[in-house]
Amino acid sequence: MSETGPGATADREVVISRVIDAPRELVFEAFTxxxxxSRWWGPEGFSTTTRSFEFLxxxxxxxxxxxxxxxxxxEWITWTEIVPPERITLLHGEHRDDPNAFASILAFAPxxxxxxxxxxxxxxxxxxRDEAVEKYHAVEGGRQTLNNLAAYVTELVRKGAEG
Structure with a gap:
């Protein structure tokens, strides 16, 4: 019997949420x-170098x-669905066709x-999932990433108010 419905993937999931003091369109735009x-992606202390980027x-x-x-x-991300400014779905692995790639759904709600x-x-x-949580600290890293996003877009809002 296959599992379906709510909870079918619960033992394979990590869910992190945060309220960001900025308009939804701006938070969404920070991904586009x-x-x-490059200004906020990743946990504290990390930086990124982009080789190619096509947001579609x-x-x-x-x-x-x-x-x-x-x-x-x-790192390799393929954007699988983009519904501005509500949702971004992606597949994230170390390279194209990574068999261990994971899916992420980012939902943006007012x-x-x-x-x-x-x-x-x-x-x-x-x-x-367990390896990502235990070895790579996925939960804390995800929280730090969303905190970095919040700090970045909050600064954009502040600068916009000054301008």
Missing amino acids: EVRHL AGGVWDFVMHGPDGTDYQ DGAATRIEMRTIFPTKQL
């Missing part, structure tokens, strides 16, 4: 251009994340004048 992404369904972001300890991580972003990541197996 590499000039934005079927497009690819090929980049390297540089860890604070000097380790380079090859929360008053702010935006609630939910990042739902679904791994191919429970083992890969």
Whole structure:
């Protein structure tokens, strides 16, 4: 019997959400251009170098994340669905056709004048999810990434108010 419906992927998921004090369109836009992404993407202490970037369904972001300890991580994201300004769905691995790639769904919902972003990541197996959480600190890294996003777009809002 195959599992379907709510909870069918719960043991393979990581879900992180955060309210960001910025309009939904701006939070969404922070994902659409590499000039934005390179300013906030990744956990604390990480930076990125982009090799190619095309933000459209079927497009690819090929980049390297540089860890604070000097380790380079090859990364490959294929955007699978883009519904501005509500949702972005992507497949994230180390390279094209990575069998261990995971899917992420980013949902952007208005929360008053702010935006609630939910990042739902679904791994191919429970083992890969557990490894990502335990070895790569996926939950804390995801929280730090959303905190970096929040700080970045909040600064854009502040600068816009000054301008």
